Amino acid sequence: MKKREDKNIELPSDMLEIIYKKLDFDELFQFGGVCEDWRKVHKYQREKVMKSRAPLVIQTSSYAKKIYFFFSISQQKIYSTKLANFWRLSYLGFSSGSVIMENYHSDKILIMNPFIRRKIEISTRSLICYPIPSSCSVTLAFVKGTLDFIIAFLCKRNFSLDIYDSRKSSWFTYARYGRPFMIADLVVLDHTMFFITNTAKIGALKFNRNHGKEQFLELKNAPNITSSALRLLTYEGNLLVVNFRPRIFLQVYKIDMIRMEWVKLEDLGDAALFLTAQRKCYTLSNSEMWGYERNHVYYINGECAKCFVYSMENELVKTFMPHSAVPVNSNSKSKLYWLDWCFPNVSDEIDYSIMQ
Incomplete structure (x- = not known):
């Protein structure tokens, strides 16, 4: 040749x-x-x-579950990738620019960045329980200044948190069945991974074995909330806590990291919230620049190809559906649905020494 x-x-x-x-x-x-x-x-x-190009929605169909597309709601455009066809792989989540999938037939988890073609495989053979795709939230963060990473799998069904540390090539269980406490969500801020419990206690994740003596943040004006629906996000250098059920309740709090106190928010300014039923959630500043309305909640539930838009009063304002989508055989039982939000430009980094 x-x-x-x-x-x-x-x-x-x-x-x-x-x-x-x-x-x-x-x-x-x-x-x-x-x-x-x-x-x-x-x-x-x-x-x-x-x-x-942020944000996008990861889209697929029930007829071809292993074919993923990236859909822009604001532009009504689909971005495809030839690397999105993976048989025997179940979708777990999206984090730090990567799609995370599980192959329980070969006891492996695949971390694939479709935008730069980076691919990592890790073994799950030492895990006690496999991540459950329908109730799993994944947080991937790279260790500052290195190619190492940690990946945390938060399973809402059995209230467990399992963490893989690439430096040690090993897994360890941080929480199981609500012990030492039930973790509701995770997020990375200032090179530290924070978590929130179902009783609204917030702490920094530590990579040691003394989880029973965990030190929580001492915060003033903490509300009396008990909810497994609590979500933890980042917002203008602070933590944001969202307690949301469509048309039932919507509570938004900012954790002021300077004053170390909870602040209830009635308005998000120029930002919008992007939420899912089980997976990672995001905030987007200057949302109108991206074609999204400020001070609104954009919600997908993984059961259909719709995005529901709610006001801060938790009223349904409108519903988005794709104008062009994955071809579906009309004679089959296939239907389109959206899996997750995809923010290609968000890549979390942690400082390993802080989390020891």
Whole structure:
């Protein structure tokens, strides 16, 4: 076979940047393989382009469960990736730019970043219980300044938290069946992983065995809440606590990390909330710039291809559905549904020494 010569395709850099911004995910990856000049544009533009495409929804169909697409609600556009076809893999969640899937046939978990083609496999053979896809929330965070990572699987069905540490290539169980306490959610802020319990106690995750003596944050004005629906998010350098059930209750609190107190919010300013029934949730500042309404909740439940939009008074304002979607055989029982929010530009980092 004749070897292809790697010749630069000469186009003005500003024209290359315009072309690059209009490409699909697979086309973006192929763009960098054309020639040296195009690789430079790809390396320079990739991070900016990813930031300009958040947020997306991970979409699939019940007929072809292992084929995932990325859908932009604001642009009504589907982004596909050829790496999204994985048989025998169950979707667990999305975190730090990666899709996390489980293959219980081979006792492995696959961590795949579809935007930069990074792929990691880890063994689950030492786990006591496998993560349950329908009730699992996953948090992936890379160790600051290294290629190491930790990945935390929070299972709402058995109230367990299992953590994989790549530095030790091992798993350990942080909580099981609500002991030492029931953890409702996790989030990374300032290189530290924080958790919230079902009784609204907030603490920093520690990678040691003294979990029974966990030190919680001493916060003023803490509300009297007991709920497994509590969600922990980041918001303007602070923690945000959301207690939400559609049309039933919506409570939003900011954890002021300077004054160390709970502050009830009636207004989110220019931000919007992006929530799911079981998985990770997000806030988006300057939401109108991305085509989303400020001070609203965008909610998907994983049971249909709809996004429900609620006001801060917890009233249903409208419902989004895709104008174009994954082809579905009308004679089959297949239907479209949305799995999760996907924020390609959010990548969490932790400081390992803080969490010891």
